Amino acid sequence: xxxxxxxxxxxxxxxxxxNILITAGATMEMLDPVRGITNLSSGKMGFALAQAATRMxxxxxxxxxxxxxxxxxxxxxxxxxxxxxxxxxxxxxxxNQDVFIAVAAVADYRPQQISEQKxxxxxxxxxxxxxxxxxxxxxxxxxxxxxxxVGFAAESEQILEHARQKRLAKRIPMIVAxxxxxxxxxxxxxxTIIDDQAETPLQADEKINIAFEILxxxxxxxxxx
Amino acid sequence: xxxxxxxxxxxxxxxxxxNILITAGATMEMLDPVRGITNLSSGKMGFALAQAATRMxxxxxxxxxxxxxxxxxxxxxxxxxxxxxxxxxxxxxxxNQDVFIAVAAVADYRPQQISEQKxxxxxxxxxxxxxxxxxxxxxxxxxxxxxxxVGFAAESEQILEHARQKRLAKRIPMIVAxxxxxxxxxxxxxxTIIDDQAETPLQADEKINIAFEILxxxxxxxxxx
Numbered sequence: 262x263x264x265x266x267x268x269x270x271x272x273x274x275x276x277x278x279x280n281i282l283i284t285a286g287a288t289m290e291m292l293d294p295v296r297g298i299t300n301l302s303s304g305k306m307g308f309a310l311a312q313a314a315t316r317m318x319x320x321x322x323x324x325x326x327x328x329x330x331x332x333x334x335x336x337x338x339x340x341x342x343x344x345x346x347x348x349x350x351x352x353x354x355x356x357n358q359d360v361f362i363a364v365a366a367v368a369d370y371r372p373q374q375i376s377e378q379k380x381x382x383x384x385x386x387x388x389x390x391x392x393x394x395x396x397x398x399x400x401x402x403x404x405x406x407x408x409x410x411v412g413f414a415a416e417s418e419q420i421l422e423h424a425r426q427k428r429l430a431k432r433i434p435m436i437v438a439x440x441x442x443x444x445x446x447x448x449x450x451x452x453t454i455i456d457d458q459a460e461t462p463l464q465a466d467e468k469i470n471i472a473f474e475i476l477x478x479x480x481x482x483x484x485x486x
Numbered sequence: 487x488x489x490x491x492x493x494x495x496x497x498x499x500x501x502x503x504x505n506i507l508i509t510a511g512a513t514m515e516m517l518d519p520v521r522g523i524t525n526l527s528s529g530k531m532g533f534a535l536a537q538a539a540t541r542m543x544x545x546x547x548x549x550x551x552x553x554x555x556x557x558x559x560x561x562x563x564x565x566x567x568x569x570x571x572x573x574x575x576x577x578x579x580x581x582n583q584d585v586f587i588a589v590a591a592v593a594d595y596r597p598q599q600i601s602e603q604k605x606x607x608x609x610x611x612x613x614x615x616x617x618x619x620x621x622x623x624x625x626x627x628x629x630x631x632x633x634x635x636v637g638f639a640a641e642s643e644q645i646l647e648h649a650r651q652k653r654l655a656k657r658i659p660m661i662v663a664x665x666x667x668x669x670x671x672x673x674x675x676x677x678t679i680i681d682d683q684a685e686t687p688l689q690a691d692e693k694i695n696i697a698f699e700i701l702x703x704x705x706x707x708x709x710x711x
């Protein structure tokens with residue numbers, strides 16, 4: 262607590278007065294009371310951004326799913342376990358946000374049915390019917406007066422191409438491209454920031470440092486001089 | 487470390503000379519490099535049993551999947567992420583084991599295909615084909631000269647009935663029945679030990695204490711006087 266307070270004190274308050282909503286972690290789409298479809302997101306990148314933004318003076322609302330590390334202290338933190346819950350929670354808190362950073366790895370699909378009791382199956386094969394979830398980031402970006410939206414593209418191949426397409430498809434000003442397999446769960450990351458002005462590759466670094474660089478980049482775009 | 491060493495020193499060595507293999511945590515059946523089907527098992531109950539058995543003098547081999555807490559120090563620990571990996575790892579270490587305690591929540595099914603690259607889908611619905619995994623506990627129990635096998639039944643309803651059926655279906659001498667929804671992720675548990683002699687309900691308690699009681703019960707069955 263003391264170290265964090267000191268670090269916070271000595272960090273330049275580049276984001277003072279800004280309200281920032283950040284999603285982090287993994288959603289889990291339950292099949293029954295105990296089983297579900299999820300992903301390897303640890304929450305570390307989103308938590309690093311929430312911590313860095315707080316140190317830089319922003320008022321941070323953190324909406325987080327399943328995670329492997331402790332969430333940082335921020336102005337407000339809400340747990341949202343599934344894609345549907347995360348959609349609802351983000352929508353409830355989006356008014357008055359200046360920035361929305363969508364780092365959470367949100368399931369694209371959910372099971373058509375959630376069994377109330379633990380499934381008992383003996384068949385040698387099983388078919389699971391899935392339906393598409395709503396796209397939180399695209400829906401926030403298409404609001405009448407949207408916050409500045411930052412997406413994350415965690416890809417396993419053709420990373421920059423997929424990220425460019427994702428930025429255009431979701432109509433967001435900025436996306437951060439990274440390699441899913443090596444980034445997820447790690448304390449380190451290698452990213453490229455893509456916006457309408459440039460593609461900016463950052464050097465491989467700890468996630469907390471990557472977070473500061475992304476937020477400095479964001480600050481320059483929010484308040485250009 | 488010191489506290490654990492002291493606790494270990496002062497714990498009666500009821501399981502001295504016994505080799506015990508314990509599985510713990512959740513398996514995750516990958517759909518692509520980052521997504522998969524898993525469950526809410528935290529690893530806590532299996533880790534508590536591994537820690538308690540070690541304190542009681544056993545030589546413990548721990549095979550663990552995905553988990554939310556730190557694994558305890560045991561003689562040997564192996565990570566096995568999927569049901570298939572856990573099956574292989576258990577089979578590799580089963581020779582010379584006196585006891586096998588299967589606590590891991592192992593997936594019953596896995597996706598028929600694992601995509602090498604992150605799946606890109608735009609359809610509004612999706613169908614997932616799953617095939618049945620091999621049953622680790624049943625296969626160990628049917629070995630020519632099997633170790634004493636203990637299963638866990640984490641059920642959401644008709645807990646005792648399902649556990650009794652599971653014990654008979656897998657042909658194992660002992661099963662521990664508990665309530666999946668309240669046990670998974672919690673530091674506490676409420677269990678009933680079912681064997682061919684009795685059904686023994688234990689008082690709700692911390693998992694480390696439940697672990698000791700299960701192992702004392704097991705000790706009495708292994709070495710009846």
